[in-house]
Amino acid sequence: MFHTFQRLTLILTITIISSVAVIPLVSVVRDIKSYSDVNAPGVAFALTPDHGTAAIFFGNGTSVAVARVEGTQAYKGLMLRQNTTFTATDNPSNLKTSVSQLWGLKERFWKQPKTVEDIDKSAVEPVLKGLRAAVEAYLGNSICFVKVAFSPREMNNGYLADIVAGAVRQSGLVEVWAGRPAAPIFALFSKWLDKGDSGLPESLVLVIDKSEYGFQLALIHQEDGWVDVLRHNYHLYTATENITNRASSLQYALEEIIKPPFDYKLYGIQVPQNIKDLLIYCDDTWNPGFRSTLNATLDARLIQGAYQRQPVYAPARGLAENVFHILNNPTSHVRKTATFGCCWKSRGRGCPMDFAGPLG
CATH class of the missing domain: 3.30.420.40 (ATPase, nucleotide binding domain)
Known part of the structure; x- marks a missing residue:
């Protein structure tokens, strides 16, 4: 069965702050002021069984690998778990949708009893928070949008995809499209960027x-x-x-x-x-x-002739370019889905300029 992807515009799906370490990188392109004031940079995270990486793509066509964050034992345990099932304690469809402002407030202020899914999302959150902190430190402002890729045990591993989506949502970020991209494709896109x-x-x-x-x-x-x-x-x-x-x-x-x-x-x-x-x-x-x-x-x-430039960061770099183009597409609905106040908090730089209003 074929899974067809169109670069930039069409993507069909095939994912410390505490006790983990952030490893920053020296940028191949460090001029962060060179990207357009109108376009928001594309930010992507890639998760592996033991760490996560982050990359940014700018409107001037340059990209940068920002950081690698090592996972906790709980994170590694989740990513390496051989058997996972999704129970009735959560609704998978909710986890796959864009951030709901009301749902986000509910989760922050009305704590529910811990379920297996809650524990698993908590295992992913430190890596996501570490990657986000590194990106925001690099940019000098907060971010509102991201996309996460990972290498699941199976391409249709719904449980892990739901857990990652839920953890992203709880962190206050919006993923720019539904579904879970596959790392190999975006590693190839990073080669396209360079070549x-x-x-x-x-x-x-x-x-x-x-x-x-x-x-x-x-x-x-x-x-x-x-x-x-x-x-x-x-x-x-x-x-x-x-x-x-x-x-x-x-x-x-x-x-x-x-x-x-x-x-x-x-x-x-x-x-x-x-x-x-x-x-x-x-x-x-x-x-x-x-x-x-x-x-x-x-x-x-x-x-x-093998291509292996920045091999650890290849999926995140390739994915970040796709995030940039989808986020800054004037017809994209996701541009209007930033969490309450996020665009304002980012001083307008975390969202495309035409949706960077005070309450966006």
Whole structure:
């Protein structure tokens, strides 16, 4: 089944302050005054099993990776939990919607008994707060909008998506569209940002995310601003897997995802039959065992030409650009959904200028 994404305008869905550390980065572009006073910057967070990252995209076309925030043990426990179910104590549809001002006030001033979902949202909140604090310190003003990507155990892991959405809502931020974006696609968008090619010429790209907790593979078709995930594999390691087992799991998954033929047709046209590019984003990029597995499985040409600039921050950087364009689209409804007083608190800089009124 194909999942089609159009860059910038159409996205169909495939996510310290206390005891965690914030690692700020030196910006590749630090001139924060160069972006348009009319447009609000695009802000994105990307969550992994043990940390979160933040990035900003500005109206002058530049982007910056801002910070990495390490998660608490409670956060890691949630993100690595093998079995999750959504109980009747919360309404999933509520968690997926934009921030409701009245609901937000209700949650802040009328505390309800703790449920499993409340506890899980509390586990995510310190990372979100740390990322938000780093972004606001960088910009010099508060923010109102964000989008969060993460790598779930399955692309349709509704429980974790609902928990992240609820935690974002409780933090007072609005997500700029419903649904949960997949990290591999936005890692590819970060390459487009750097290369300026927008998926041209048409090709197949193998995207790899590898960490000490597992791996995520995606075979993506790209062409002129469109991407389609043709194959996908996400695997979290278990306690019973030793180093040899983990290497074997990754090698087998790689062999399966690159195995021809690529019998897919998009709009009646056969996709290319050769993988042209390799993109690696992870915090385990230079692990010798990982490199050995790549050498044993992939063509040397792919490995030598692999794109891996700012690999830890790639999904957040690519997502931030999409946030910017959707948020600043004059026809976007989300522009009017900032929490009460947020635009005013941000001195108008956290919202597009035409909706930065005193009560916006």
